[in-house]
Amino acid sequence: MGRHAAPEEEPPHVLAPSRRPWKRPIAWIGGVVLTAVAAFIVSLVTGLAQSWFQIDKVVDNFASGPPVQILSVNDWAEHGWTAEAVLSASDLAAVPDGPHDRNDWYHTNHAMPLQKEVINLVLEGRRANPVTITDLYAHIVACKTSSPLGTLIYLPLEGDSESPDLALDLDAGDGRATARTTGTSGVKADPYFNQHSISLIRGERISITLTATSLHRACTWQLAADEIVDGKPTTQIFDPQFAVSGSLGTSRYTSLLTYAYMARHSAQSGTVTARTGYAQLSYSEFCAVFKSGLPAHRCETLN
Numbered sequence: 001m002g003r004h005a006a007p008e009e010e011p012p013h014v015l016a017p018s019r020r021p022w023k024r025p026i027a028w029i030g031g032v033v034l035t036a037v038a039a040f041i042v043s044l045v046t047g048l049a050q051s052w053f054q055i056d057k058v059v060d061n062f063a064s065g066p067p068v069q070i071l072s073v074n075d076w077a078e079h080g081w082t083a084e085a086v087l088s089a090s091d092l093a094a095v096p097d098g099p100h101d102r103n104d105w106y107h108t109n110h111a112m113p114l115q116k117e118v119i120n121l122v123l124e125g126r127r128a129n130p131v132t133i134t135d136l137y138a139h140i141v142a143c144k145t146s147s148p149l150g151t152l153i154y155l156p157l158e159g160d161s162e163s164p165d166l167a168l169d170l171d172a173g174d175g176r177a178t179a180r181t182t183g184t185s186g187v188k189a190d191p192y193f194n195q196h197s198i199s200l201i202r203g204e205r206i207s208i209t210l211t212a213t214s215l216h217r218a219c220t221w222q223l224a225a226d227e228i229v230d231g232k233p234t235t236q237i238f239d240p241q242f243a244v245s246g247s248l249g250t251s252r253y254t255s256l257l258t259y260a261y262m263a264r265h266s267a268q269s270g271t272v273t274a275r276t277g278y279a280q281l282s283y284s285e286f287c288a289v290f291k292s293g294l295p296a297h298r299c300e301t302l303n
Helices: 025-053 055-061 099-108 260-265 283-291
Strands: 068-077 080-083 116-125 131-144 151-154 166-169 198-200 205-213 218-229 232-245 255-259 271-273 278-281
Touching (some): 068 099, 116 198, 131 166, 131 232, 198 205, 260 278, 260 283, 278 283
Antiparallel strands (some): 080 151, 116 205, 131 218, 255 278
């Protein structure tokens, strides 16, 4: 009977040593760095994509100009002009006929609107995000009570004029823009921006009419605005300078001028220059034209 061979015994199974991450620090650090780099690239690409689609906001970050600009200005005098120079009716022969050219002539000759200056201006936004104007007011450059005293040109409007949108009373102290004038009621209007604001984005425009008045002083001033730009309050002072003069005492002016047709209708015609359409008057002649039933002393202050 054959003998059976004993089965061969298998060698014991030896487990391979475990390769744990913390046993290979270089590989682990490299993985972290690659992850960080990948996240940075994704963030950069995302930011560039957002900037590409919001290019206006990128431009805002590099904008150096004002958040709001005055696009156009048109101003005129309702009552007449005052000037430091002594002018005659013949000098006014050079005054152009068109209203814009006429106003430019007076400004070029350093004349100031008498008592009231009406200003129509257009504001334009220059930011992608809305710029909110929370107040408009007069930034006073200088005020005098002694000049100009060379010439008083009294040129009242005929008929009724439409009430202005906003008014700036330079005698009031703060010079803040108020709502439409209140007429003869004597009730002072509240500041317009107590209940309103103006919001402008790039290219958006708004037309505003302002009336600046001064009965007792000759003032130069600039328009100022309180604004909210990118969530931050700021103050902007616009470049153009405006001016308005009270009468400062009619008897103190060397030359008194008015429309020739007004002089013809007065009791004394004065020295009328028909070619120019203006008349140069003495103080008594001027008051005869001005008062129109008002007390004589009103001629001295023109109010």
